[in-house]
Amino acid sequence: MRTIALLLTVICISTASYAQVAPNKYFIAFTDKENSPFSVDRPLEFLSVKSVERRNRQGIAVVSNDIPVKTDYCHVNYHMTDKVFSV
16 A cells, blocks of 8 residues: 555656646846946836835845846847747
8 A cells, every 4th residue: 555655646746747847948047247237226227116115115135136137138039939938
């Protein structure tokens, strides 16, 4: 009985992990933010007023990770795909 339970568990886990694979979809992360026109000193240039107010209320500082990537990087990859899901 224990063997059957173990076998069923392994099958369920392997099936669930396979279901997470999205065929022909890729995640691209841009990390180079040098020469960006934005600065953490001026967050309203790239964040909404509502977002800045929420961050202030929750004590979340604006850091360099919040700065958007240069649009040139995104445009370079647009011609390589037929659909972009999120920018």
